[in-house]
Amino acid sequence: MAQQEVPTGITEPCAGVGLAITRAFDVLGKRWTGLIMAVLSQHGPVYFSELRRAVPGISERMVSDRLTELADAGLVVRQVDEGPPLRVSYRLTEAGAALGPALGELARWAENHLPPGPPTC
Secondary structure, three states: OOOOOOOOOOOOOOOOHHHHHHHHHHHHOOHHHHHHHHHHHHHHHHHHHHHHHHHOOEEEEEEEEHHHHHHHHOOOOEEEEEEOOOOOEEEEEEHHHOHHHHHHHHHHHHHHHOOOOOOOO
């Protein structure tokens, strides 16, 4: 893989945009991740099936993949509720909940600065 070109005067990788924001978007910048985080932020603990229904167009596999990534990043906790029936719910960790204000600001920015149109989820 070719190394990305760094703007003149910047010698460290990611220094042009900052390592912290690069790390944040590595986790949050994938399709569906922000919507999953928003659902969990707004609705608290959510069962897998409820989460899938809350994000139109997302497949079971993608919900599972994104939840695994968010859990690995320490933003989501998976909880198995003993049955019958056996059910799995997901909730935000303290670190995940700390994103709530940022998600709210992002939503306000979109309302103020993006053209209206049908949702693309």
